[in-house]
Amino acid sequence: MPDSRRAVHHGELPFWSIVTDKRRAHIARVVALLHDWADALSLPPLEAQAWVDAGMWHDALRDADESTLRTVTGDHLRPFGMLHGPAAAIRLAALGETRQDVLDAIRWHTVGQSDWSRVGRALYMADFLEPGRTFMQADRAFLASCVPLAFDQVFRQVVRLRLEWALREGKGLQPETVALWERVR
Structure with missing residues (x-):
């Protein structure tokens, strides 16, 4: 089985990605945050690479059509x-990606997952806190700056903010989101 780290190179979108230019810009901002946080936290190189790879690949199919995603x-x-x-x-798994923490981060980044390693929690925060989003800009920038100093506390706050948004917008809560909140509250 091919290794996705060869088939899908570090720092590059997979060949099968379906993303618009706007999505590419979002991905670049997420990756930049993850890279900055990994540096500030002095993460070991393999963990830092896992953060960056999760950020690069999390929205690789964000602009695919419904039929493709359901298939x-x-x-x-x-x-x-x-x-x-x-x-x-x-x-990614079909291409041989074996880092379960990276796969779990990508799989659950929209709803959360209660058993995430740091890579999943970091991606969840970066996806929400990236500076291109137009809501709560000052608050989100402040939270993003605090991640290296108070990783777990910022994660809890991001989970709370995302949960509140879902309820306010009438989106409903997925079981994974509820389990995540139960774990961090």
Whole structure:
């Protein structure tokens, strides 16, 4: 089985990615945050690379159509907007990606996962805190600056903010999101 780190190079989108230029810019901002945090935390090189790879690949299929995502995942129940992470993780695993923490981070980055390692928690925060998003800019910038100083506390706050948003917007809560909140509150 080929190694996805050869088939999908570090720092590059996979050949099967379906992303717009706007999505590429979002991915670049997420990766930049993850890289900066990894440096500030003096992470070991392999963990830092896992953070960057998760950031690079998390939205690789974000702009794919519903039919493609349902075919890749076999999931006909979850809302369409939640399928790009699982689809990307499935494709990466098929190419030989074996870092389960990277796959889990990508698979669950839209809803959260209670058993995440640091790579999943970092991606969840970076996806929410990246500076290109237009809401709560000052608050999110402050939280992003605090990640290297108070990683777990910022993670808890991001989970709370995302949960509040989902409820306010009438999005409903996925079981994984509820389990994550139960774990961090």
